[in-house]
Amino acid sequence: MKLKEMQKLLKKKKLDMALFFADDPNIYYFTQMQYLNFSALCIPSEGYPILAVPKMDMARARSESRIKKPVCFEKKKKITSFLSEQLEKRKVRHERIGINKAHMTVMHLSRIKKGLKGRYYDISEECKQIRGMKHxxxxxxxxxxxxxxxxxxxxxxxxxxxxxxxxxxxxxxxxxxxxxxxxxxxxxxxxxxxxxxxxxxxxxxxxxxxxxxxxxxxxxxxxxxxxxxxxxxxxxxxxxxxxxxxxxxxxxxxxxxxxxxxxxxxxxxxxxxxxxxxxxxxxxxxxxxxxxxxxxxxxxxxxxxxxxxxxxxxxxxxxxxxxxxxxxxxxxxxxxxxxxxxxxxxxxxxxx
The missing domain is CATH 3.90.230.10 (Creatinase/methionine aminopeptidase superfamily)
Incomplete structure (x- = not known):
């Protein structure tokens, strides 16, 4: 849903990508998949998004998600470390990262910053505005x-x-x-x-x-x-x-x-x-x-x-x-x- 609008926003704000986790409503909005626990969605300013899901949700993600070709991570591994590897593999810049602070605790954000280095910017209001007009x-x-x-x-x-x-x-x-x-x-x-x-x-x-x-x-x-x-x-x-x-x-x-x-x-x-x-x-x-x-x-x-x-x-x-x-x-x-x-x-x- 409106991936192009999100990527246009990222370019306008000079951000490399947007990053959403677990129960963030933006994950449902862009994937159209409910109840994705322990998951993450990375939307780069250019290129195709990365949807990372645990093994237990992999089959469902392949059949239901609007984001095709999801990637599987083992829960033993920190999801931020896994994402860092995926971003390096796909050569996606992640120096400037947009996040939805409205759906993050201070502790969660601190853990993310430790696992995935970069400068983080709140785009919660912009996400709401993108979702404002319905198709x-x-x-x-x-x-x-x-x-x-x-x-x-x-x-x-x-x-x-x-x-x-x-x-x-x-x-x-x-x-x-x-x-x-x-x-x-x-x-x-x-x-x-x-x-x-x-x-x-x-x-x-x-x-x-x-x-x-x-x-x-x-x-x-x-x-x-x-x-x-x-x-x-x-x-x-x-x-x-x-x-x-x-x-x-x-x-x-x-x-x-x-x-x-x-x-x-x-x-x-x-x-x-x-x-x-x-x-x-x-x-x-x-x-x-x-x-x-x-x-x-x-x-x-x-x-x-x-x-x-x-x-x-x-x-x-x-x-x-x-x-x-x-x-x-x-x-x-x-x-x-x-x-x-x-x-x-x-x-x-x-x-x-």
Whole structure:
């Protein structure tokens, strides 16, 4: 995926190569192989990449990886030493090396520097930007992930006979597995006063009356979806309905105003001005091989929207210890923003 763009970036920054290890999302992005443990990917500014995998993954890499002719290393040997030998063998310069510091610990980076001599430069932001615009295959996978999430959410709404927050979580998570998907993140089910915490930890406790936030996403063929719906358990008051529709109107307006060329900051600020201080997080984020990617929506964000970006729009309001409301869709930007998650956003009320 976009190897030429990466090599063009390396040349522009006068780097000899990019180097990614193990669970770095860029390894999946460029190889399209999941769960490559103890692996490394070297992308030189010119020439063909080197994918180094342990013996146990060699057969799978040969059949599944977009990077052809992977090389096998024995785990007894340090991978950096092995890479150094491969680079010398292929006469690849490695004096200036780009890395993704966002997915490295200080200790890991120190070990790499000892095993593979060179000067290291962080290209984590540039990697995110390369992954920002999606090509058609990526969009197909994200659409499928959104359809699975929609089906799961609709299943829960239609069959809401749950006793605890974890009951709802389990039903959603099991449905994803049945459809051949994984979870994109830990499902959030926050009922009653728990909904006042944006990142509530789902608890094995009785569902409380009031607003119930369900934040759910799946990962299909390595690509994520993300959606949030707020239900009401019981009978909402007129004021509660008004609060809900205020958030919904802000969300729909933000989707309508998201256009190529606009900055994420200006869209975020418009939503924030409508909701006030009770809106305590960013308006949204990019979605792809990671659940949080480029671009990022915040009042100071200068990230600029471009066609074929996929991101979320998720305004919310939170009254500490009382209630919260959040509505979120994954959207694809064409000439305008097109929601990919389609579960109803009318306030669903459920008798408990």
């Amino acid at each position: 058609q295959e990526e969009i197909r996978h994200i659409r499928k992930a959104c359809r699975i999430a929609d089906s799961a959410m609709q299943m829960v709404i239609n069959n809401f006979r749950f006793s605890t927050e974890t009951d709802v979580e389990a039903a959603l998570d099991f449905y994803a597995k049945q459809q051949g998907a994984d979870l994109a993140f830990k499902t959030i089910v926050a009922s009653g006063k728990n909904s006042s915490f944006p990142h509530h930890t789902t608890k094995h406790k009785k569902l409380q009356k009031g607003f119930c936030i369900i934040d759910y996403g799946v990962r299909y063929k390595g690509y994520c979806s993300d959606m949030t719906r707020t239900l009401y358990l019981g009978r909402p008051t007129r004021k509660e309905r008004e609060q809900y529709h205020k958030v919904l109107n802000v969300q729909e307006k933000a989707i309508l105003t998201a256009e190529p060329g606009k900055t994420c900051g200006e869209i975020d600020r418009a939503a924030r001005n409508s909701l006030g201080e009770r809106f305590t997080h960013g308006l949204g984020h990019g979605v792809g091989v990671e659940i949080h990617e480029y671009p990022s929506f915040g009042p100071e964000s200068r990230d600029r929207l471009e066609k074929d970006m996929v991101f979320t729009i998720e305004p919310g309001i939170y009254m500490n210890g009382r209630f919260g409301i959040r509505i979120e869709d994954t959207v694809l930007l064409r000439d305008r923003a097109v929601p990919l998650t389609k579960t109803t956003k009318e306030l669903v009320t459920i008798r408990i």
